[in-house]
Amino acid sequence: MLIATWNVNSVRTRLSQIINWIKEVNPDILCLQETKVIDDAFPSSHFEELGYEVIIHGQKSYNGVAIISKFKIENVKKGFTNENKTGGISIDINEQKRLISAEINGLKIINVYVPNGSSIDSEKYDYKIQWLNYLSAFLDDQVKNDDLVCLVGDFNIAPSEIDIHTPQKYEGGIMASKIEREALNNVLKGRFIDSFRIFEKNTGHWSWWDYRNNAYELNKGWRIDHIYISKNLSSKLKSCVIERNQRENLQPSDHAPVLINLEIDSHYEDYLDVDDDLFEI
């Protein structure tokens, strides 16, 4: 079972690239971030034509998340369903559309677009930490011990210095600060595994390259897009790859997809009716 995450930086601008990649890779579940479109204008039909079901949680211009699945999608939750148990400033944490979750083929799929935070002295940084604290409480509420969980998305955090092209320049700054990493660790609470690091221990592997400064051509990237799986799925994890060739498309997203292969039984009665001819070249 192939599960992917991709910050596409506008689903409408990137639609043909996403469709081409789906036809090439044939993922079972694709989680999108930064769709940047209201639900009524989401191009669902293009995915449904390929045999996928689509759930969306979007807004105008900014943010927006979606899950595209070959399997029946159940128990859909849009935004946080928990109250704020973390204290802090009074905010409507669901105003920005950054979280969508559901149950698919026996898995709990949680798709997040964590706020960037701008810089560590910004109000947006406080919002980012607050948002991560909500996510931690949400997982406490939603995830039971034996649940099979995939927590995926754009986290806007490099988990360690080996996830940054020039750590000595960026360590301690936005996406690389101690407080952000502690907030992320509090979300994971030792109950999740970073799929990518099961297979690759070295630096030099990125999922995001800034549009500016010729960053991709210079391979100056960060690894900020992650697929975390619950520990009870670890024996099923067969691979995790970053599809960096998608960053070489014409008018690419600044992020590349991240893809895992989980060897789990499929509930074929839940499988949507797919015309296999659509995936032939």
Add this chain to the structure above:
DNA sequence: ATGCCCCCACATTGGGGA
């Protein structure tokens, strides 16, 4: 480097992203 690029919208400039 307060710059760079890219997306969106009450658009031809400004806000936001990472």
